[in-house]
Amino acid sequence: xxxTIRRWxxxxxxxxxxxxxxxxxxxxLKQGDDALRPLxxxxxxxxxxxxxxxSSCAKCHGGDGIATDKLTPNLAGQRPAYLYLExxxxxxxxxxxxxxxxxxxxxxxxxxxxxxxxxxxxDPAQPPQTTxxxxxxxxxxxxxAAATCAKCHGDNGVSHxxxxxxxxxxxxxxxxxxxxxxxxxDRPTDENNEKMKTALDAYKHKDFANVALxxxxxxxxxxxxxxxxxxxxxxSKDSLSRCVKCHGEDGVGVSPSPSLAGQDWTYLVKAxxxxxxxxxxxxxxxxxxxxxxxxxxxxxxxxxxxxTPKPTGVARPLTPDQWxxxxxxxxxxxxxxxxxxxxxxxxxxxxxxxxxLHEYQSGARKSTAMAAMxxxxxxxxxxxxxxxxxxxxxxxxxxxxxxxx
Numbered sequence: 001x002x003x004t005i006r007r008w009x010x011x012x013x014x015x016x017x018x019x020x021x022x023x024x025x026x027x028x029l030k031q032g033d034d035a036l037r038p039l040x041x042x043x044x045x046x047x048x049x050x051x052x053x054x055s056s057c058a059k060c061h062g063g064d065g066i067a068t069d070k071l072t073p074n075l076a077g078q079r080p081a082y083l084y085l086e087x088x089x090x091x092x093x094x095x096x097x098x099x100x101x102x103x104x105x106x107x108x109x110x111x112x113x114x115x116x117x118x119x120x121x122x123d124p125a126q127p128p129q130t131t132x133x134x135x136x137x138x139x140x141x142x143x144x145a146a147a148t149c150a151k152c153h154g155d156n157g158v159s160h161x162x163x164x165x166x167x168x169x170x171x172x173x174x175x176x177x178x179x180x181x182x183x184x185x186d187r188p189t190d191e192n193n194e195k196m197k198t199a200l201d202a203y204k205h206k207d208f209a210n211v212a213l214x215x216x217x218x219x220x221x222x223x224x225x226x227x228x229x230x231x232x233x234x235x236s237k238d239s240l241s242r243c244v245k246c247h248g249e250d251g252v253g254v255s256p257s258p259s260l261a262g263q264d265w266t267y268l269v270k271a272x273x274x275x276x277x278x279x280x281x282x283x284x285x286x287x288x289x290x291x292x293x294x295x296x297x298x299x300x301x302x303x304x305x306x307x308t309p310k311p312t313g314v315a316r317p318l319t320p321d322q323w324x325x326x327x328x329x330x331x332x333x334x335x336x337x338x339x340x341x342x343x344x345x346x347x348x349x350x351x352x353x354x355x356x357l358h359e360y361q362s363g364a365r366k367s368t369a370m371a372a373m374x375x376x377x378x379x380x381x382x383x384x385x386x387x388x389x390x391x392x393x394x395x396x397x398x399x400x401x402x403x404x405x
Contacts, residue, residue, distance in 0.1 A: 034088075034109055035341065038080035039399070041117035049118030052111055056103065066125045073352045077124025077396050081340035083116035096364045124394035125347045132391045135384050138206075138317055142214030145207040148199050157215045159225040162266040163192075166225040167215045169309045173256035175212035179203070188279040206380070216314040224262030224308065231265070231298030233306040239296040240303065242288045251307040261307035268301035320384030326373070327385065334392040340399070347394035353386035 041049070054063060057075075061067050065076030075083065090100040091107065104112070146157075149167070154160055157167030167175065181187045182196045183203075203211075240249070243260075247253050251261025260268065274280035275289035276297075292300070324335075327345070331337050335345030345353065359365035360374040361382075377385070 034113070035081040035084045037109075037113045038084055038116040038120060039340075041080075041113060045114045046118050046121050049114035049116075052115055053118055057115070061119075065119045065122045067349060067352075071351050071355050072349065074125040074348055075119040076122035077394060078119055078344055079337055079340055079342065079397060080116045080120035082337075082343045083119055084112055085341060086343075087112045087115065094366065096359070120397075124344065124396060127347045127391045127393060132387050135320065135380065135387070136210075138210045138213055138380065139217060141206070142210030142212070145203065146211045146214050148202075149211070154226075156218050156221050158221065158223055159227060159264045159267075162227045162264065163270060164227075164264060165267040166263050166309070168218045169222045169312055170212075170215050170259055171253050171255050171257065171312055172209070172212040172216040172314050174253065174258045175215060176208045177256060178258075179208050179211070186281075188274065209378075213314070213317070216312050217316060219311050222309050222311065224305065225264035225267075227264045227266065229265035229302050229305040231295075231302035233299070233302040235299045235303040236296070239292060239300055242291065243300065246284070247304070250310065251304045252310050252312075255313075259309065259312065260304035262309040263304055265301045265305040268304060269297055272297045272301065317378070317381070320381070320388040323377070323381055323385050324388045327389075330369075335389045336392075336395045336397070338397060338399075344394065344397070345389040346392040348389055350386045350390035353389055354382055357382045357385065 053061075053065075060069050060072050061075050065078075066074050086095075087104055087107070089095050090097060091104045091112070093101050095101070107115075149157070152159075152161060152164050153167050157170070159166045178187075179200050182193060183200050185197070187193050187196075200208075245254075246257040247260045251259055251263075253259040271280065272289050272292060275282060275285040276292065278286065280286075289297075328334065330339065330342050331345050332339070332342075335348070337344045356365060357374050357377065360367060360370040361377065363371065374382075
C-alpha cells in the first residue's frame with residue numbers, strides 16, 4: 001500500500017520535509033485546491049517527478065535541484081505549493097520567460113504536482129563557502145569621495161569662500177542633478193565650472209549619490225555659509241512670493257529644489273543673474289528671475305543667506321539586514337519561508353535574486369505586493385538583499401497539521 005509523503009517522512013525515508021496543511025497558509029489556499037496536492041503526494045509520485053525532472057529540468061536546474069546555470073533558481077527544498085503555482089504561472093504565460101513557458105505548457109496538472117513534490121522533497125542548497133562580498137556604507141563612501149570637494153566647499157560643506165555654495169544639509173536629489181549637469185555640460189562654462197567638471201569627471205556612477213547623501217545627512221555643524229552678505233534682508237513680500245513655493249519662506253526647499261537657507265550671498269546673486277540673462281537655462285527660474293531688478297536680487301540673496309539651515313527630510317538608507325527584516329515577515333526568518341505559497345530565499349542563487357527583484361521593479365514580473373516592496377529599492381539595496389539571502393543558511397520546511405476543532 002502506497003504511503004503518503006507524511007507517512008513516508010515519519011519513517012525517515014526523507015528527513016528534509018514533512019508536508020501537511022499549515023493553518024495560516026491554508027486560509028489562503030483552501031483545502032482541495034490544486035496547489036495543495038503536492039503536500040499529499042505519494043512516494044511513487046515523487047519518483048515519477050524525479051524522472052520527469054531528470055528528462056526536462058535537470059539541464060538548467062541541476063539533477064539535484066541545485067542550479068549551475070547563471071540566473072537560474074535553485075529548486076531543491078523549495079515550498080511545494082509555491083512551485084506548483086509558479087509552474088502554472090509559466091504555463092499560462094504569466095511570467096516573461098518564453099523558454100520556460102514552452103517547456104511546461106504541455107505538462108498536465110498531475111505532472112506539475114509530481115515535479116513540485118519531487119523538488120520540495122530534496123535537501124535545499126547551502127550557501128556558498130566563500131566570504132560574502134563586502135558592500136560600502138554609502139555615507140562613509142560619500143564622505144571619502146567628498147574629500148575632493150572640501151578644498152572649496154569646506155570639510156562638511158560649509159563654505160568659507162564668497163561665490164562658493166554651501167553644500168551642508170542640501171537636498172540630495174538636487175545635488176545629484178547639479179553634479180550631473182556639470183559633467184554633461186548643461187551648466188554654463190566658465191573657469192569655476194570647468195574646475196567642477198574636471199573634478200566630477202573622475203567620479204563613478206555611485207559617487208554622485210553617495211556624496212549627495214553625505215552632505216544631505218549632515219546635522220552636526222549645520223550652519224550658514226561663513227561669508228559676508230550685502231543688501232537688505234527685509235525682502236519685499238512681492239519678490240519673496242516668487243520663491244516660497246519651491247524654496248519656502250524658511251529657505252528649506254521642496255525636493256528636488258535646493259535649500260537656500262544660510263546659502264552664500266555671492267553665489268545666490270550670481271545664480272539669479274545667470275537665470276535672468278539666460279546663461280543658466282531653466283523654464284521655472286528663468287521667467288521669475290527676469291522680473292527681479294538688481295535691488296530685488298541682492299535683497300533676496302541677503303534674506304536667504306540670513307536664515308539658519310535646517311536638516312533635510314532625507315533618511316539614512318537601510319542596511320541589507322534592516323531591509324531583510326521587512327522581507328522576512330513573509331519569507332520567514334533569514335528567508336526560510338514557513339508559508340506554503342511563499343518561496344524560501346535562503347541560499348538561493350545571488351544572480352537570480354538580483355534578477356527577480358529588478359523584474360518586479362520593472363513590472364516584467366507581476367506581483368502587487370512585491371512591486372510595492374521593490375520599487376523603493378536602490379541598486380545597492382537589491383545587491384545587498386541578494387547577498388544577504390544567498391549567504392543565509394537554508395533550512396528544510398517542516399509543516400505540521402493542525403487538528404480541526
